[in-house]
Amino acid sequence: MEYIKDAPFANIFVCNGDIDFHDYYYISPFKEIEDSIYYCVNRTGIESRVPSLFFVERDSTMSYCEVFCIFSGKGRLTFRGNTYELGKNQVIVLPAGEEHSYGSDEAEPLGMSWVEFYGGDSRRLTRHIVDTQGPVIEGMIFSDASAALGILQQKLMIDERQNVSLEIYRLLLEILKNERRYAMAEISQDVKANFSRVEAYIDAHLRDRITNSQLADVCGISLPYFIKQFKAIYRMTPQEFVMNRRLRKGRQMLMQTGLPVDEISEMLGFCNTSHFIRRFREKEKMTPAQYRGAYRIEQGL
Template sequence: MISYETHILPNSDYYVYTPSTLAKKLFFYPICIGSFRYESGYRLARDSYDSFLMMYILKGTCFVTIGSHTMQAMAGQLIFLDCYAPHAYGTDSGFEALWIHFDGPMARIFYETIVSEKGSLLYPAHPDAIHRSLYHIYDTFRSHAPIAEDQISGTITNILSDLLSSEKTQQVSGKTQIGISEAISHINKYFYKSITLQELADIAALSPYYFSRVFARETGMTPHKYLISTRMANAKFLLKTSQMSVKEIAIRSGFSDESGFCTAFKKQEGMTPKEYRSSNC
């Protein structure tokens, strides 16, 4: 469809989409997608447009206003906006962009996680991949190709995952990431044994201090908390699928005694192991 907005240049087009009921329940889905060329003087300000917006800047510069904060965006950057809230953007020099308004059950969680860590103006770690993914969705509509909602959702997921991991990719070397993965594998394999921080740090070939910092950044929890969570997951499985005593489950899950296990279990789950075993959880 051709836009009739003021200061939108020719060869700009957009496409709207109504997702299926199933897509609204399960997937990320596009609401509107387009490729626009904006000329100097373009302004847009609105209280809400129920969706989230990703706008990848191809050429030129624009400004974005969220609340009282205004940012300048340039080619190669991606603007990520919560359009349920008031927002505005425009340009004094002109710009080109690929953009998509989308939503989905997990959209807000992704948005809040990404923006809380990196802000609304992003430098994608893989800008060419972001560009290709957005263009793929846009071209699907432009060419009137069959709409596969699961595939489009997968493409949007890939974009969001790239935005979410971009900072990690830049800050943590590949060798370090491999070391963290090997430490996690070690925990998953030997959680029932005594595992020390030094042991895990040695596996990752890092100092204990740096290992703890990187591990927390990669997983969202400390090595100790990850180990306890893994032990708890095994204990919960055995409580529901075996007739073992609580004491035996505690030992098989890596706890030194029943008392310590019961205390830790109630702290994490809000009930005793016996209560959990008889519950519908």
């Protein structure tokens, strides 16, 4: 048996087989600053079967977030004082800066694909995911997340690193979308359809002033009940959702068009350009012009 202290990627790493047990393994030759505006891969890999004795332990100094998709075997995770049983068709999310450990069942070793990453708002998003869904996620999310992770790894296999930031974002987005699946599963089909109409109404009226009363009317329920249901489903107020939709559309327009910032601001219903810039900076940690410039550099434009 080998006992390996594998800093900086783990405080303790134990296995009893060949250290090179990966079917695919990538470690980035580049190291960006931790607060990079881009999402960056540190390492990623695929193991059809880890060694029968396999254990990883990390403390709060770990600077990388991790997502892994389990496609076979069994194991156990310890995180935030709780123990979780690991198994087939689970997605595991571990934020940076939080101690954890996980290991494989000796009789049924884990098979999995995984990625370590940092940058962007990866710490905030992964913490939000585990706060709302837990670190071990099951259900429909597995196929979507594993597909997104597979695309990310394929990009690296062919040395197509310029789109890696986008692929990490897509992976996180698939997991975030699962939060809404759980919330929507708890309400009736009629209410689901009503809230889908609310989303469509918001997207069609971003230029206009949108009130909670208008949205409640679209949904066909009373205003107090609408606000209560909305918060339960989306984990935010209706007006926070409207603002997020405006900023999301703003990001798309900055990337896909050459429209001036003041024109985009007007099209999204902001009272003035300064308001748009302030809200955009709060969300993205940069101005709209900086965001557009960073996107063009990333795309090589």
